[in-house]
Amino acid sequence: MDKVKFSTTGRFIDLISENANSDKYANSTAISISPRDKYIDLTFQQLDYVVSHSAKFFYKNLNHADFSKVRNVGLLSNSDSNYIFNFLGLIKVNVAPLSLSPRNSLEATVHLLKESNSQVLIYQGCFKDFAYEIKKLIPNILLVPTWIANISESNYLEEYSLLVPLMTKEEELNNVSYILHSSGSTSYPKLVSHKNLSTHNSAHRYSLELTDPSRKQLFFFPLFHGAGIFNFILAPMYEKRSVILCPDISPGSRVSSKMIIQLIQQQSLTDIWLLPVIVKELIDYCESSPKSEGWDILEKIERINYAGAQLPRSMIINIFDHGITPWSIFGLSEACMILKCYPDRNSEYLVPLTPVEGLTYKLKDWGDNIGELVILGDDPCLADVKDLDEEGNYSTKDLFEIVGQNPLRLNYVSRADDTIVHVNGEKSNPLPMEDKINSLQLNKEEVSKAPLQDVISTIKSYVSEANLYAPSHSRIYDEMIYYIPMDSEKKLPVTMKGNLMRKKCYQLFEEEVKLTVENMESGYASDDGAGTQSSSSSEMQKISSVVEYCLKSILDRPLVNGDSFFTNGMDSLSGMRFRNLLKSKIPGLDLKVTDIYDNDTIEKLVEFIEFSKQGKKPNIKSLEDYQKEVDDYIARYTNLGLEKSCTKQLPTEDFHVAITGANGSLGSFMIKNLVEQSKVTKIYALIRAKDDAQAKQKLESSFSQRFIDINPENSAKIVPLAVKLHEDQLGLSKDTYESILPKLTHVHHVGWTMNFLKGLDYFDDCIAASKNLMKLCVLSQHKAIYNLVSTIGATFPTTSADVASVPESSLSTKLLNAGTCNGYNLSKLVTETVSQIWSVDYDIPVHIHRVGQVSGDTINGAWNTTEHIPLFVKGIKLMKIFPDILESSVTWIPANTAADAIVEIGAQDQNSQNRIAHIINPLEYNWKIIYNALKSYGIEFEVVPVQEFIHQLKTNPEFQNADINPLATLTDFFDYIFLRDQGVILETQLTKKCSLSIANCPALDFDLMMKYLKFWKSHKLFE
Known part of the structure; x- marks a missing residue:
């Protein structure tokens, strides 16, 4: 194992300043964030500047507290770009932030703050009421709002002081850098303190597993969890590599599959890092969307990384079959990354796991080739945790089947304790909830005499109280309760000590569990009373009434039209329940959970359902709005900004052809045709890829899928190039761009983003790409021929209902049919129009192919x-x-x-x-x-x-x-x-x-x- 590189002070945080002061890395991009719907890159130097401003803020607001004995400070915030700066700013002034999950109950949060002796709670504005509830229970705690970064004004190194004086390097290595918490198997979450020493070692171990630091990776892990802090903040800081954070979203909102697809399209990513539940939603979205709006875009990435839980086998196979590598990582809050996977589509286990390099561990034998993974106490990455076994080792309580040797291969089986692992990777300890429900004393005689409805109401009231002890993802709804008759032969299996035998319980009540799941999925509600309007009500009023009625079954607070569901308590579980309940109340309703994410207010959802029932999509734009937008785009792109050149000659031989969309179906068959022509000397295959090697691989893969066989002589004509068509010079180096220009004779613009739900502005990059490709033709020494592959859809917006046929001629830009004015059709219409203008202005032959x-x-x-x-x-x-x-x-x-x-x-x-x-x-x-x-x-x-x-x-x-x-x-x-x-x-x-x-x-x-x-x-x- 290579030697660990420590900071000069021993504090992990000081690697930021060391990177910023390095000539090699100061101006390298450290992180990319999107605080306001647009990505900005921060170099290591700029990141150091911003963190110094955060540090000054915290010194000013915390210098009255006494940190001489305990340096711990609670941090309660949603996961966004400001979280990074607050987290790092606190460590910079030499206190240890305790990252609190916003999903914890009040009781759990108070417990963690007391257990850590935190004197201060840094809170995001949306948690103000929650913070003041905490202060009622911990009167001496100091409440301080989070620092809000102003990037443009944080463009210099701010002076700040430390709240705790710096010690020697050896002493600092043994000081706590930051604190996480996990659910554990006790009644409350447990503290997991990471010292500077284990943090350096963990980051180093991770760097040994990184195959290519240049991979373009986008992270969706929450930053208040270990996976988010470690993968996005700490490991990249050590490795000096760049990472991208998912865009900031409103507190309580969730990242939708549609947003992920858009980001893949915009950012040219190689990797995305997701929780398993979001992977599932993303795959479901792609399966239910047109291929061009789902899989075609998702297939552009190379790897889907996930952690926290395993994906269903069928889903892993589906990912493999779309040319994407599923990459499972197994980590712990207590030891960061401990297992990596060997993805193998042909393996029975698909993504078997193996220990990462340097991990010191043992497998505690459970029989039947099953072992519990135990991290040895001398592992350099192990955090400072209390619940070590008698040998000083840390039992993960995770069971694995041994499925291979040399190297060791493991297949995850289950947890060994009471902790429940959800599909999204969240963990829940059921004991506090069970204790509350079990406090209900009902004897057989009383129950037999009482009205059944009264007994059920009493049970439900205790379940409701138990939900107060549960994180939001683990609440129990009415339809999830199954009542066992007193005279049933089936009894809850317990040990002699009275402990529930969970595995046996799951087996014994398998059918009953399935029934409760079916109740939830069918939209069962305990109260089937109306929530409907009279027959004289309008359809919109009826739908609104049903939506409001169903919301009352989901949320514990009233909402008005403009209130977001997700900022008022709805989460993925209750969102699914809400969807199912709506489907049960509105016959024939086709509604996905992602539709609720995208229409997260009563007003939006009612409109969406109304249009959906009519088989339409909401369309709030008038024909005049579309017309103005089209006219504005044509005016914007009409001028190429180049001088008109002298008369050029049409090429007759030695054709040099540039083609976009080369690795698609049309593009691949076009290349097959072109390379077989003796007049064609060179074909530039312009492909979206991270580099030319990947562009070549994508092209060869496309040929293979379509049985296109090109002989070596013709293959030598093809030059695959990685491009960014909307950028100046197509994103190519100056030398490469200028080498193409002189001999270029033909351009075929085939590639285009496919999305029928987006507006015209979504296709701005596509139109810009068309302009850049036309510039190639104008700058060539030949009279190069420009080919635009358009769509028959471009004819729809300008064709009236009484027209029987469309001729092969230029289109009027006067729009007549608003129903067909989606962004895709309009972008092609705009590009057809400006291409013909460019053709006249610069004497460039243009062909428009409506496919x-x-x-x-x-x-x-x-x-x-x-x-x-x-x-x-x-x-x-x-x-x-x-x-x-x-x-x-x-x-x-x-x-x-x-x-x-x-x-x-x-x-x-x-x-x-x-x-x-x-x-x-x-x-x-x-x-x-x-x-x-x-x-x-x-x-x-x-x-x-x-x-x-x-x-x-x-x-x-x-x-x-x-x-x-x-x-x-x-x-x-x-x-x-x-x-x-x-x-x-x-x-x-x-x-x-x-x-x-x-x-x-x-x-x-x-x-x-x-x-x-x-x-x-x-x-x-x-x-």
């Missing part, structure tokens, strides 16, 4: 099994019913045909006949082809009306298990596909003249459909 629905290729039938149509086929096989859409037309165009057409047209100088192309299948065919192919393939089903199919999908419990039936998460998609009005026809006469591939485009026939089915079966979509 329709793309299917699998005609050669191998390769069609991604996670797309909607393959999942539809899998669902048909399971449900054994098929919607009656047999006469409905289908105009899918195979991926390789569409790619060939774009390349054919894109090489031509544009004229009035081929300026705009409709890349769709000119031949119409219907669903009978698909129906017949499925029947011939042996898939059995009956045809039912469309409404019946969707009704069965939404209401039949057999079909609503998303782990078995993928259609359970796609009801919105099928509402849209099967129940929408037919759109206009896009003309293809001119496109067919310019492209033999479009002219000869094959219709979907029996043979091609059979190729798709065989491909899907080979990829285990179905048996």
